[in-house]
Amino acid sequence: MSEVEKVYPAGLATNIQKPIADPGIEPHRVRLTDKSEKAAKGAEQQIAVMFGISIIGAIIAIWGFVAFPIADLADTRNNTLWMGIGMGLSLLGIGFGAVHWAKTLMPDHEVSEARHQARSNDESRAKAIEIIKTADAESGFTRRKLIRRSLYGALAFFPIPALVIFGDLGPQVGDTLKHTIWKKGVRLVRDSAEGGTAIKASEVTIGSVFHVVPENLKDIEDHGEKLNQKAKAAVLLVRVEPSDLKEDPAKASWSYDGIVAYSKICTHVGCPVALYEQQTHHLLCPCHQSTFDLADHCRVIFGPASRPLPQLAIEVDAEGYLVAQGDFTEPVGPSFWDIRQS
Amino acid sequence: MSTNTEQKPTTFIGGAANYLDERLSLGGVLKNFGRKVFPDHWSFMLGEVAMYSFVVLLISGTFLTFFYQPSMASVHYEGSYAPLKGAEMSIAYASSLDISFDIRGGLLMRQVHHWAALLFVAAAGLHMLRVFFTGAFRKPRELNWLVGFFLFLAAMGGGFTGYSLPDDLLSGNGLRIIDGMLKAIPFIGPSISSGLFGGEFPGDEIVARLYSLHIMIIPALIIVLLAVHLMMVIIHKHTHYSGPGKTDENVVGFPLMPVYVAKAGGFFFLVFGVLMAIAATFTINPIWNYGPYDPSPVSAGTQPDWYIGWLDGALRLAPSRMDVELLGVVLPFGVLLPLVISLAFLAVVAAYPFIEKWVTGDDREHHVLDRPRNAPTRTGIGAAGVVFYAVLWAGASTDLIATNFQMNLNQVLTSMQILLIIGPVIAFWVTKRACIALQRKDREIALHGRETGRVVRLPHGEYIEVHEQVDKYELWKLVDFKDYQPTLARPNAQGKITLGSKIRAALSSFYFEDRIAPVSKAEYELAHADHSPAPSVEKPKRKPRELVGKK
Numbered sequence: 001m002s003e004v005e006k007v008y009p010a011g012l013a014t015n016i017q018k019p020i021a022d023p024g025i026e027p028h029r030v031r032l033t034d035k036s037e038k039a040a041k042g043a044e045q046q047i048a049v050m051f052g053i054s055i056i057g058a059i060i061a062i063w064g065f066v067a068f069p070i071a072d073l074a075d076t077r078n079n080t081l082w083m084g085i086g087m088g089l090s091l092l093g094i095g096f097g098a099v100h101w102a103k104t105l106m107p108d109h110e111v112s113e114a115r116h117q118a119r120s121n122d123e124s125r126a127k128a129i130e131i132i133k134t135a136d137a138e139s140g141f142t143r144r145k146l147i148r149r150s151l152y153g154a155l156a157f158f159p160i161p162a163l164v165i166f167g168d169l170g171p172q173v174g175d176t177l178k179h180t181i182w183k184k185g186v187r188l189v190r191d192s193a194e195g196g197t198a199i200k201a202s203e204v205t206i207g208s209v210f211h212v213v214p215e216n217l218k219d220i221e222d223h224g225e226k227l228n229q230k231a232k233a234a235v236l237l238v239r240v241e242p243s244d245l246k247e248d249p250a251k252a253s254w255s256y257d258g259i260v261a262y263s264k265i266c267t268h269v270g271c272p273v274a275l276y277e278q279q280t281h282h283l284l285c286p287c288h289q290s291t292f293d294l295a296d297h298c299r300v301i302f303g304p305a306s307r308p309l310p311q312l313a314i315e316v317d318a319e320g321y322l323v324a325q326g327d328f329t330e331p332v333g334p335s336f337w338d339i340r341q342s
Numbered sequence: 343m344s345t346n347t348e349q350k351p352t353t354f355i356g357g358a359a360n361y362l363d364e365r366l367s368l369g370g371v372l373k374n375f376g377r378k379v380f381p382d383h384w385s386f387m388l389g390e391v392a393m394y395s396f397v398v399l400l401i402s403g404t405f406l407t408f409f410y411q412p413s414m415a416s417v418h419y420e421g422s423y424a425p426l427k428g429a430e431m432s433i434a435y436a437s438s439l440d441i442s443f444d445i446r447g448g449l450l451m452r453q454v455h456h457w458a459a460l461l462f463v464a465a466a467g468l469h470m471l472r473v474f475f476t477g478a479f480r481k482p483r484e485l486n487w488l489v490g491f492f493l494f495l496a497a498m499g500g501g502f503t504g505y506s507l508p509d510d511l512l513s514g515n516g517l518r519i520i521d522g523m524l525k526a527i528p529f530i531g532p533s534i535s536s537g538l539f540g541g542e543f544p545g546d547e548i549v550a551r552l553y554s555l556h557i558m559i560i561p562a563l564i565i566v567l568l569a570v571h572l573m574m575v576i577i578h579k580h581t582h583y584s585g586p587g588k589t590d591e592n593v594v595g596f597p598l599m600p601v602y603v604a605k606a607g608g609f610f611f612l613v614f615g616v617l618m619a620i621a622a623t624f625t626i627n628p629i630w631n632y633g634p635y636d637p638s639p640v641s642a643g644t645q646p647d648w649y650i651g652w653l654d655g656a657l658r659l660a661p662s663r664m665d666v667e668l669l670g671v672v673l674p675f676g677v678l679l680p681l682v683i684s685l686a687f688l689a690v691v692a693a694y695p696f697i698e699k700w701v702t703g704d705d706r707e708h709h710v711l712d713r714p715r716n717a718p719t720r721t722g723i724g725a726a727g728v729v730f731y732a733v734l735w736a737g738a739s740t741d742l743i744a745t746n747f748q749m750n751l752n753q754v755l756t757s758m759q760i761l762l763i764i765g766p767v768i769a770f771w772v773t774k775r776a777c778i779a780l781q782r783k784d785r786e787i788a789l790h791g792r793e794t795g796r797v798v799r800l801p802h803g804e805y806i807e808v809h810e811q812v813d814k815y816e817l818w819k820l821v822d823f824k825d826y827q828p829t830l831a832r833p834n835a836q837g838k839i840t841l842g843s844k845i846r847a848a849l850s851s852f853y854f855e856d857r858i859a860p861v862s863k864a865e866y867e868l869a870h871a872d873h874s875p876a877p878s879v880e881k882p883k884r885k886p887r888e889l890v891g892k893k
Contacts, residue, residue, distance in 0.1 A: 016860055016862045018821055018863060019861055020863075022587065070445075073422075079450075080450045080622060088618035091615030092611065095614075102600070107601070111597060113593050169540060170533070176541075211639070223414075224546030227635075227636070228542040266522075268657075269518070272638055286640055302662060304660035304662065304664070304677075334521075335672050336526065336531055336674070
């Protein structure tokens with residue numbers, strides 16, 4: 001039985017007598033470089049060659065930097081490639097050289113070193129306990145309850161301001177999650193970098209899809225705020241055969257002659273639901289594959305989403321352009337705890 | 343003090359060493375550590391790969407900080423990548439493009455940084471698996487397992503925060519998913535999201551905040567944890583695989599100087615060199631193809647970096663329509679369930695050494711590693727965990743699997759959901775049986791030798807296959823492992839059998855009921871007595887002695 005097993009009871013482990021005694025470390029296998037001075041010389045040369053390749057690699061990398069100043073994309077490609085290859089060679093040369101050196105020329109006799117238990121010896125432990133007791137007695141930590149308890153109190157309270165100070169990381173949520181910038185009469189415009197154009201109902205042919213934002217989005221000056229509003233207001237506009245729509249009578253007036261508009265923000269975790277399948281009228285979110293039935297008020301038919309995509313009620317203004325009847329009647333995007341509370 | 347005047351340095355290096363030693367007592371340090379023994383095995387390199395990848399991350403990341411600007415203020419791009427010329431974008435994205443196209447070596451450093459991050463997490467994960475399957479987490483190393491676990495989490499966190507910095511379309515959608523997940527947390531979710539983004543998603547703060555985390559908080563955390571991790575390796579000394587001459591009281595290997603300085607030092611250059619070669623020749627994260635972040639567009643077939651895949655997969659595998667309303671409070675279980683399951687999985691990983699220790703009751707120090715087959719239940723549990731993780735991970739690619747293999751997306755997803763539940767069970771069972779079968783084979787070889795394939799006919803007409811006895815070193819490898827027996831629920835001092843004791847007994851029999859004991863001296867001698875002079879094949883195997891337990 002070993003020393004370790006003696007000190008600590010072995011729990012449920014059993015000790016079976018081994019068939020043979022531990023034969024000890026396996027005998028060293030003699031390498032070619034141990035036997036032959038010529039082979040050792042050869043290894044030495046190989047290692048030197050590898051270190052030499054490293055130097056050449058470094059030179060290639062420097063050349064790659066100098067030879068391809070940025071003018072066009074081909075230069076970017078070339079200096080990335082040649083500096084990378086050069087630096088790679090330079091590093092690999094040193095690496096292979098050093099490892100080859102260790103494996104061929106440095107001793108490969110396994111040696112054994114004694115371990116010690118992690119546990120300090122009894123003497124040290126006794127000494128340590130004594131130090132703690134002395135410190136306790138000298139400071140009166142245990143004896144002077146008032147000091148100790150008030151210290152605990154202070155230690156409990158002092159980090160709280162450090163948390164409170166982060167209170168202004170973000171504003172109160174308020175009802176920002178429940179409203180978008182869609183309003184009655186706001187035109188639906190194409191989502192494009194140049195500031196999209198309004199869409200006439202007559203332009204929306206059956207089966208076509210429009211990525212839409214509210215016209216008043218472009219009035220927002222601040223870039224960050226514009227993205228915030230766009231992140232909620234993005235809409236997908238599709239026209240289907242009116243007879244294909246399974247419309248709730250209460251929402252029949254929300255569509256216009258088969259043209260329907262739904263929030264593009266997935267009710268799962270908020271990715272844009274950008275894929276439309278014409279034949280089945282399914283909308284698919286590319287992030288987590290939540291699938292919504294456009295013909296049936298975007299009911300969830302597959303994937304991890306729970307709520308249907310909110311519908312934007314639309315109508316046509318005097319000039320024939322599509323406009324919103326108002327904001328969404330429910331929050332868009334992912335569910336949160338008070339989403340049903342107004 | 344006057345005694346050390348005897349050694350007078352005569353060379354420059356000698357002089358320098360003398361100078362340092364007289365001020366820092368480095369001689370003592372070198373005396374203690376210079377010939378420290380490290381065991382040699384390829385699997386011990388996995389942790390090294392992780393550490394060296396981290397060093398590469400520090401080096402390449404420092405370069406990137408000189409050019410990157412963590413601002414979400416809007417600019418019109420004027421760099422040399424023509425397709426985006428004039429486009430409105432954040433300064434963060436524009437400076438990432440500048441690093442890629444207008445700074446020599448910038449793209450190389452971006453790519454080496456990204457590849458190193460992928461390798462860092464991969465190597466750390468494989469290192470964790472090595473530690474798990476060989477039982478290296480047992481006493482006295484349980485705490486180091488925890489440190490390593492937090493290192494792995496920090497590595498994932500470092501990866502994710504860095505992934506989001508270029509503020510491109512792909513990473514922006516990744517952040518949006520994080521935002522959606524945060525909002526699902528009951529009561530505090532929307533506030534956490536507002537705190538993180540400085541208001542509504544995406545806002546104009548998040549990139550700067552992630553930057554602080556990415557270049558300061560997380561690297562500092564990793565450096566501290568890594569220092570503790572390595573310090574514990576020095577305190578405990580490295581484990582070694584079982585083998586002749588290797589015990590719990592010694593460490594067998596090669597000395598630090600010169601062998602490991604050359605091997606491990608050289609290995610750093612190898613890891614760095616391979617990463618550099620990959621970065622030079624393989625594009626990673628071509629942000630210029632994705633465009634600046636815009637909340638409306640998204641590309642199909644998007645994938646997170648590999649180490650986030652399992653979390654994304656968990657989100658995808660949740661069933662439909664899981665919002666539950668309770669007293670006016672909506673609980674989006676479609677998001678909460680994956681979140682809770684992922685956290686529970688991580689908690690089990692972190693707690694495993696403590697669970698196993700409680701079940702075995704083994705309070706000894708273990709420095710000799712288990713061969714995975716010699717701990718069949720642990721290996722089975724590990725395989726179950728790997729399969730669970732792998733299914734979640736593959737779950738993040740359901741759409742790509744469906745399109746590339748022309749399968750039905752819905753069926754792929756449903757199969758994954760089923761596989762997530764039954765896969766680990768099957769993996770556990772198959773692995774455990776395979777381990778036990780391998781152990782039986784080991785016993786067979788230890789007792790009767792190897793099959794040589796040489797069939798001979800004995801004088802009385804019997805045919806036998808000649809078995810060749812293994813040498814003593816090989817034999818030792820086959821028989822040197824620890825053996826456990828299941829425990830029974832025992833009454834405590836008050837004479838009561840507590841629930842805890844019952845659970846422990848049940849777990850103990852789950853672990854050790856089916857077990858193969860190592861060959862004992864008596865068995866070995868018996869087998870060899872029977873076999874001399876020639877081995878006989880008709881001898882019935884003593885199966886019941888080997889397999890203790892039910893059935």
